Amino acid sequence: MKNKKNYFLTSNKQSIHFTFFKAKSKIGVLFLHGLMSDISGKKVKFIKLLCKKNKLNFLAFDFSGHGKSSGIFEKQGIHDWILEAKEITNSKLKNKKIIIIGSSCGGWIGAKLIWKLKNIIGFIGISAAPDFTKYLMWNTFSKKAKQIISSGKIYKLKSDYDSYYPIGKSLIEGGKKNLILHLKKNCNFPLRFFHGLKDNVVPIEYSYKLSKTLYSKDSLILLQEKGDHSLSSSDDLKRIGKVLLRIAKS
Template identity: 25%
Template sequence: MAQGPPEEREMDEQSLTVDGAEIAVCHRTGGAPNFVWLGGYRSDMDGTKAVELDRWCGEHAMACTRFDYSGHGRSGGDFRAGTISRWLGEALAVTENVCAPPLVLVGSSMGAWIALRMVAELNRGGVGDPIAGLLLLAPAPDFTSELHEPKLTGAQKRDLQEQGYFAEPTPYGPEPNIFMRDLFEDGRNNRVMTGPIDTHCPVRIIQGQADPDVPWQHAQRLFELLSKDDAVISYVKDGDHRLSRPQDIAMMLDAAGALAGKSGGQGGGQG
């Protein structure tokens, strides 16, 4: 029987049980570093950016790990039970059980918040730190307290208190976004933008200036808090929150290549 291409032969689909939820994981074996995809709120590992990162890693013989948080994509669990702490724990479990350091964490939107919390948990600034780099796309750390709470309407505040959640329409799908009271309360305990942030590794940020969900000023503030790090921020003048157009993908892969010590991303994907 003819064998498939290396990209297919090296892909391993598995699951981990974390706090009672089955977490779906796709791991591509390869050399260092191991890129780890951390998706956004209500996104999944089969999105354009995640798939294109995985494809690029396959072309460059590097390891890549994608997974879905509980309540997302292929994973089990109740989405409404999700919090930053819970999804952080799942991300840490995946990296501990599946990935070999050094790791480059690629966080999209909420995934950037998870990435920064992972750095705080895993890095101690010494020799042998597992995190080799961060690539943050439309980063939304502290989005519950910084981006949502100041804009809550009276009705939304009432819904949070009386029914434990509120819903709002989203342009990214037919179902409304659900925001739980527990998510807001837990988010306050996981804030990262309260002072200088030292990740002990290079950081690359890509932010669209036409992003309706995460203002570019939020990314700029994060960048300024990374005062001790090798940090670079790149703006996409007409970029939206998804950053999934071919030119956006190309920029992401170029940044990934820089963090991996490669000579560039070598092309973009189809959005």
């Protein structure tokens, strides 16, 4: 039986599973996970513990169609996850100064939130994958794959982490409406873009591209020599943690 205290009902009628640590600090850390991932992973556990030790508010949640949240993955899309992120953040981190951490797909969603939230004081991308539904999926798909998706059926895309990603029309169409790499956004807060040199899922160039879309005088691209796409090794996490605390204390 699920604990209702750990679920948030959004305006799109999804029951969103979340984890939240409340502190007296004026700063709140929001973590956004990657595609087909959830909040049970190493990064969430590490960052939540770090926030507890440093008395920072912390919020993470499963996107609809992921983890313990409601919804069917094949019927969800970027537009849904942006809406959910905005609503649960406005509820749980109301009046807080927010540091966004976005992993892979979450990096895209987190970047979109910069247009929608006014109280952001920092952004950390981890193997960020902005506009991936267009450039890493749709534009690389065969004519047959595109026909399958356009007809409303599910295309099974091979994955390095699971057997396949079930790609539906909602993911592709939702992505088209939220593309950001052609835009520019001035940010008056620190931007940090972590990327592993051994990432074979999202090319490093996407962190560079995002750093041109999001502009700040305090912007750094941080490459992890031995890092893969997940950037979940102890060394990766320690470096991410140090950067997070520097932003929080600045």
